[in-house]
Amino acid sequence: MLEKVVAAVKANKAKALASFSAGTDGFKDRDLQPFCWNKSDGLLTASGFPALLGKDIRTLKDSTGKAYGEENFKAAIDGKITEVSYLFPRPGETEPISTVSFITGVGDQGCGVGYFK
Numbered sequence: 001m002l003e004k005v006v007a008a009v010k011a012n013k014a015k016a017l018a019s020f021s022a023g024t025d026g027f028k029d030r031d032l033q034p035f036c037w038n039k040s041d042g043l044l045t046a047s048g049f050p051a052l053l054g055k056d057i058r059t060l061k062d063s064t065g066k067a068y069g070e071e072n073f074k075a076a077i078d079g080k081i082t083e084v085s086y087l088f089p090r091p092g093e094t095e096p097i098s099t100v101s102f103i104t105g106v107g108d109q110g111c112g113v114g115y116f117k
Contacts (some may be wrong), residue, residue: 001027001082002102002113005034009106017109020046021053031090038113042073045109048091057110062087063096075103076110090116 019025027034033048042056051057052060060069068086075082082103086113087096098102101114 001032001034002027002104002111005036005111006106006112009036009109009111013107013109014043017046019047021050023048027058032113033114034111034113036106036109037073037076039073039076039105039108039110042069046111068101070104072112073110076105078105078107080104084112086114088114 005020008019017036019027020036023033028048031052034046035044035048036046037044037057042058044052044055044057047053057069058073061067064087066086068084071084073082084103086099086110088099089096099114100117101112103112104109
């Protein structure tokens with residue numbers, strides 16, 4: 001799905017970011033859903049979690065204190081895919097579980113696709 005995310009952002013960034021947040025146009029598959037942020041300021045521009053939109057990804061930490069948001073931010077390099085592991089709750093739940101995200105850069109956006117283990 002990350003390859004599809006990259007292609008969509010390159011084709012029409014505004015439409016892609018809206019689709020990622022809404023989970024439409026094939027950008028939601030079970031618990032897989034993309035998220036993106038501005039590389040310049042870290043603000044989340046797309047997320048399946050509406051409460052996170054507009055937040056600085058660099059400030060996000062999991063329940064163990066791991067600064068996974070900062071790790072994601074630094075991993076947003078065009079043409080490179082980096083795996084980041086952390087704890088995060090499934091949608092509608094509060095208990096964090098093991099999560100893995102694949103992160104890359106796409107122009108002025110950092111984007112990832114995560115899944116729950």
